[in-house]
Amino acid sequence: MRYSNLIYPVIFTEYNDDGHYFTVTSPNIKGMVTQGDTRAEAALEAVDAIATMLDGAPSYPKPQDPSKWPLKDNESIVYVTVDMAQWYREKAKWQHSKTVRRTITVPEYLNDLAKQRHLNVSRIATEALEHELQQA
Structure with a gap:
């Protein structure tokens, strides 16, 4: 058993x-x-x-x-x-945690601010998706 x-x-x-x-x-x-x-x-x-x-x-x-x-x-x-x-x-x-390339669209001002602050947009989007899906 x-x-x-x-x-x-x-x-x-x-x-x-x-x-x-x-x-x-x-x-x-x-x-x-x-x-x-x-x-x-x-x-x-x-x-x-x-x-x-x-x-x-x-x-x-x-x-x-x-x-x-x-x-x-x-x-x-x-x-x-x-x-x-x-x-x-x-x-x-x-x-199943292999990453895949995904194109997203964000407003230009957010893109510019993210670049200025050296933010990893992919990481932020991944964390946001994980949070949203756990709430569902």
């Missing part, structure tokens, strides 16, 4: 060598490794790493019981929740 919300224990390893950061691995998902500068960042990166590793898998590995995992002093167990449905929605949005 495929679940949308998955919870996996992972191992956070804290390092203070070339700076302060955390790596994340999981015995549940072979080859999964990621990192972040903070625990919060590492947890977010772990969600994406797990989802990426599970993308397209016919079934998801059953979470292991981490109580018997041998840990070093700089390691800790953290449970990470992965919402696969949300991850797939975000992946689809990202894949």
Whole structure:
């Protein structure tokens, strides 16, 4: 059975060598490794790493019981929740975010003011469209 919300224990390893950061691995998902500068960042990166590793898998590995995992002093167990449905929605949005060329017409005075202020009209139009479509 495929679940949308998955919870996996992972191992956070804290390092203070070339700076302060955390790596994340999981015995549940072979080859999964990621990192972040903070625990919060590492947890977010772990969600994406797990989802990426599970993308397209016919079934998801059953979470292991981490109580018997041998840990070093700089390691800790953290449970990470992965919402696969949300991850797939975000992946689809990202894949469809390719830009297309679109000609728009604006009054000349607005065009002149935008040029004077070095405004990115495409960015402003994109943000306005996103705002309008979210309100619909």
